[in-house]
Amino acid sequence: MQLEPADLKNSITRLKRANGQLAAVIRMLEEGEDCQAVVTQLAAVSKAIDRAGFSIISTGLKACINEGESADVDLAKLEKLFLSLS
Template identity: 50%
Template sequence: MVGGQDSTATVLNRLRRAQWQLAGVTSMIEQGRDCKDILTQLAAVSRALDRAGFKIVAAGTRECISGAAADGGAPMTEAELEKLFLGLA
């Protein structure tokens, strides 16, 4: 598990989307499509993979951060952690 069923489902959906997009890029290259279109789709694949990776990191880090709540602070949500990691990318 990545960090719960919801997180796992989200990561799997993002990876499947990236896989589908990558197949589309391969097909575009085989068809001799315009370079701009290919690069646009390749960038989308890269973003999908990055988001899946950050989701995994965010879910894994969540438990460490939520331990800070024991010290009086409010625990961060996965969405907040993911946003922070994406801001670093």
């Protein structure tokens, strides 16, 4: 299933923000910043990426339901997608 970029605008924005956060974490490591601050920022990046992933899956499910494809959804594949984010 293909998803429309317009439907994923929030996920794209979240991932772009996470990309900036990750660059900041790398910079912090290179500059010898405090370990606690680095780990805190790294956790924020991880959470942002996870939320984007769940949002993308949710958007796909909504699209399937709205297009009447819900009967064709492979539940095992969907479960694997969700578990890959945990």
